[in-house]
Amino acid sequence: MNNSIELPSGKIINIARFIALIPNNNIDSDYQLILEGYPHHIKLETSDAQHLKTILQSKQNTITTTHQSTWNQQEQIQKNQKAMAVLAQRISQHKNMSEEESLQQQEFFEEFKKTVDSQRPVGQKLYS
Numbered sequence: 001m002n003n004s005i006e007l008p009s010g011k012i013i014n015i016a017r018f019i020a021l022i023p024n025n026n027i028d029s030d031y032q033l034i035l036e037g038y039p040h041h042i043k044l045e046t047s048d049a050q051h052l053k054t055i056l057q058s059k060q061n062t063i064t065t066t067h068q069s070t071w072n073q074q075e076q077i078q079k080n081q082k083a084m085a086v087l088a089q090r091i092s093q094h095k096n097m098s099e100e101e102s103l104q105q106q107e108f109f110e111e112f113k114k115t116v117d118s119q120r121p122v123g124q125k126l127y128s
Helices: 046-067 073-079 081-095 099-118
Strands: 004-006 012-014 018-023 031-035 042-044
Touching: 012 031, 018 046, 031 046, 042 046, 073 081
Parallel strands: none
Antiparallel strands: 004 012, 018 031, 031 042
């Protein structure tokens, strides 16, 4: 994903590759930006660093808010009603299946497995 942003100094960076923002210990109070895949750090001015911190914090808050929603069991059961009805119908059909139908389905599945494996290269067989 490309998450390019423009800093106040005009630098454009891809924050999807962000690893670290390290303050320099020198008197000039610049920062070192480390991005994944870059061979060296990028020198940032204080204004750029503050802008970047603000953007990263807002993205973190968005992610946190998205992931903090509580799961409601009753709501989930309501959403799953159609799937549960289909599953119940299939279970009922399977319970009421004759021995002959069961054997036919088993034979069909065995033939299916052979067909699938015959189409796949050696070492990538799914069923054999």
